[in-house]
Amino acid sequence: MDAVCIKGSWDLVMCKDGNGKLEGALVFHIRKYRGFTLLLMPPLTSYSGIYYNYPQNLKRHSKTSFEIRVANNLLEQLPKHDLIYLQLHPSITNGLPFYWKNFHQSTRYTYKIDTSQETDILWENLKGNVRTNIRNSEEACIIESSNLEAFWRHCVAAYAARNRVVPFNRQVLENLSTAFKASDNLEIKLVKSSSDDKVLGGAITVSDQNTRYYLAGFYYPNTSPKYAFSYLLWHIIKNNPQKSFDMEGSIIPEIEHFFRSFGGDLTPHFKVWKVNNILLRWLFKLKTPSFLK
Template sequence: MSNKEQYIKKFCQSVPVFHQPFWLDAVAGKNWDVALITKDERLLASMPFVFKKTLAGREIIMPHLTQFLGPYYQLTASTYRSRLNEEMDLISDLLSQIPSNSIFFQRWHFSFQNWLPFYWERYRQTVRYTYILENILDHDILWSQFNEKIRREIKKAANNYIIEESKDVDAFYWLLKKNLLTKGNRIAFSREVLQNLYNGCKSNNAGQLWIAKDSSGKIDAAIFIVWDRTAAYYLIGGKNPENKNTGTMSFLFWHAIKTMSERVSVFDFEGSMIKGVENYFRSFGAKQKPYFEIFKTSSIPASIKFALLKMLK
């Protein structure tokens, strides 16, 4: 039985939502695999990866709509020295299973900070940032930590809009596309990918699409939230660019945070390196968390291609 078959049948129950087979199927089709370490029918470590085949060889990439991949493991040793030894061994073993490639690029979850075995193999790293609410269970404390503008936006939107669950992926995709076109950008993924991901999340009780609409039924904003056993994640959202200062995005976030507190204690905004977006997430009182982008190229042409791809994102 291959690593992928074992992972699907036996070992994927506890992994993050972005590592789940249904997620990888939705965003990558058949073009994914997994490095796997097991012992006595127990999962010790895993590292799924998505790839595409080109004339220059295999490229290991980050798929659209996927916040992080990278390693997943839970250390069991009791002392720091033993845990570090265990971690080094697991990461090195996972790395040894990664197939040859012309480009490697992954984002890792912020809780995995040890990339030293990758450094030793000439991989490189860039730090990025996400913002998280570490305890969403006490709504009064959360509200007190929002800045005044966020609170005003929520109150304003609550008087003019209602929030509903939605199944209308077409309308959501149209809203995302319209929002990006207004900013001079193009949407990077197809409607089919978004539909497949929505279907997979609903089938696995791992996601919800919410819309904010006015009294006439017109959608002003929407967000897609996904979750696993430990956290909820803001995946993507959009607002009608024709309507200014409605407060509906803040209203939707507040609704999502309160709803997700019935499932998990952590809310991850997924961060942004865009100044205005970063400031907005920070306004909710969220805590900054650094995470790694790990990458490597095998040749000068691959390096040029990777640099161009990064510029286009």
């Protein structure tokens, strides 16, 4: 959180049982903006929300009751705020505590790939044209580990070539790169043409104990081979040491279509928010922030 909360601070609230054992926690990003107190998602962070430390051998109804009690306890501990906005991890499937506290709720989607499967199965799950694109790129491309400086230089150039602005925050990427320098939790890969060493695309992924997440990437348009970025993602997926790979998917149709072609499971997750300040409610009626759409 220190790495990503560059325009504010962060804190957490905890729920414990009578013996002091942790039952749950909620980590949140705090920003002050023009007199308003906002609890928001940090940049380049797809998931936040509640962590549940479930007791063992819970029945289904007991698990739901546990979630409701812990979530209520955590939400009531939050500091006074004018707006709260969270994107919950896909593992959180119970949105009732938020609904009952008058949160707005919508559904986002990602694609998750079970990378504990054999490579042959992962390959067969790819869309046919993706397999063709990868075959065409294998002989013509090489993939190398790189550093953030090189990644960012090419990222800016690649987005400019498509008349677009880089959507990633460089300071956050630098902070994450520094934070994970002593581990392999952050990887930076570039795909190059094997004939002239020209960079064709790049990707940054980060991981926790169970999952590797797609964080940032780019590709140059009108290059040969044309679909080198597909080959790069395939290389990352098939060599992933974690149990799963999360595309951190998009609802933008062309991006969703590309991620879908890698054969992952369409996985929903909740986006929840609540506006407590009357003035903010009025302002949002005039112009809704992009993250609440």
